[in-house]
Amino acid sequence: MKFASFTFLAPLLLKGVSACEDLFETPQEVLQALLPPVLSFDDSAYQDLIVTEGDFVTPAEISNFTENPTYEEIMTFYTDLAEASEYVDVQTILDFPSGESIILVTVSGEQAFKAADMTKPIVYMTAGIHSGESMGVSAGMILIRNLVTMEEYTDILENVNFLFVPLFNVQGYLRQSANGRINQHGPKTSGRRANAHWNNLNRDFGKLDTPEVRAIVKVMSDYDLSFYADLHSTDGMMYQADVEYCDNGDSGLSPNIFKWLREEMQPDLDAFLEKNNHKTSVCIDANDPMDPTAGYYPYFTDGAAYSTNYADHRQIPSYLLEIHAPKPFKQRVLGAYSWVAGIVKIVGEKADSLRAAIDSDRSARISPVPIAWDYLDPAPIVDFDIYNYSVVKNEVLGIDQIIYTDEPVTIQVEQSERTVPLDPPERPYAYVVPAVWSEVVERLALHGIEMEMFTEDTTWEVTNYRIEDFEANGNREGRTPSSGTPIPEVCTRHTGRTTSSSVPISLWEHWL
Ligand SMILES: [Zn+2]
Helix, strand or coil: CEEECHHHHHHHHCCCCCCCHHHHCCCHHHHHCCCCCCCCCCCHHHCCCCCCCCCCCCHHHHCCCCCCCCHHHHHHHHHHHHHHCCCEEEEEEEECCCCCEEEEEEEECCCCCCHHHCCCCEEEEEECCCCCCCHHHHHHHHHHHHHHHCHHHHHHHHHCEEEEECCCCHHHHHCCECCCCCCCCCCCCECCCCCCCCCCHHHCCCCCCCHHHHHHHHHHHHCCCCEEEEEEEECCCCECCCEEEECCCCCCCCHHHHHHHHHHHHHHHHHHHHHCCCCEECCEEECCCCCHHHCEEECCCCCCCCHHHHHHHCCCCEEEEEEECCCCHHHHHHHHHHHHHHHHHHHHHCHHHHHHHHHHHHHHCCCCCCCCEECCCCCCEEEEEEEEEEEEEECCCCEEEEEEEEEEEEEEEEECCCCEECCCCCCCCCEEECCCCHHHHHHHHHCCCCEEECCCCCEEEEEEEEEEEEEECCCECCECCEEEEEEEEEEEEECCCCCCCCCCCEEECCCC
């Protein structure tokens, strides 16, 4: 069969849709008719894991995976489950002025619901950060119900504590619309990518501008985590894989954790997913969506603005999940289900070796410290599993269009990985933060960074960085990308207490 690429048609078709989206809402069935047809998926492995009746059946299961749960249904589900199960606890980690909340669900076989009481490894995951990518929301509900009710999950439950934020971007999720994320096969509606302030939450982990990310990061500081993952889905080309995920590559800030993930976690996780009929690959962005032979960019080292890379900066083992959006919603939910279940299981089974890797990286205090990366040259050549395709002229729209078939094909392409540390600085003894920067001090504390307050006037020899050729470049999802060249200047600086601020000068010893 042949089908058209949705990647370029969809934005054009929606060009006339105004901000008053309800007036122009197009039924999801109409939009999906434009998408690639559904390829078959063998879901027999899930026969006993999905239910269609009972107290804790989910909206996804009842609707045969065509609908998302509402915000109210999510809250009620977990509140009731915590009431019914001795292994589940729910706490609020953020209240919005509009009345909604972000909740943290704790699933603990040892019934430990406070950080200090937990003796088993702690896995932390967040769903719905981009609320159109909602498969993790339903996958989490089904998995947590099964973890505490099904005998086959007893061993997993006993070995691990699972912290789960079932809905991260609450305000984006409340704006459900058939037009919310059109380039995927279901569900009938989707939420909005940004939060209520039009910020992309997965660009905020380093800066902590948004209350949502502050709440999520506070959990990272409050608990001694063994693993973190943020659940996303991605579109782009027609990949064969339905479950794409990546670590932070071999040039991040946690080399022993990286080695553990590649050697201990990944082989077991891939086998676990394969057993449930899923195909995995690294998560990527095409270099040119109209030309698969141009290769792809893997998400290894994008910086601390992103959840996964932020976790690497904190020596928390982490993956980024990117479920392939053109697969049907049911397959996406089930793929996320198995991926999360597999990680929770493996972390519990290999707790000791994982803890050794974490401790080793945390005590290493590597220097120099990579903070930016350049492309590896020459780029490695890798296998790229896609479907056969051709590029044709669309006579109606007057544009080139890529047409995929259902014939799997493997081509060899460049993996354009940015894994060469770019002028990494030596780790300094400490950084000095002027007293008037109280907001910086507050955010550093949220990151869990140790600080020491000056109580007396002090003179230090310090290195200042002056940014030359600074440029601010437009607006990208609520932020202003900027660039410049840091020029170090060694000088003696009097870093005394100020008379105008009640916040003393702060000094921190740990590189973020
Ligand atoms: Zn996303």
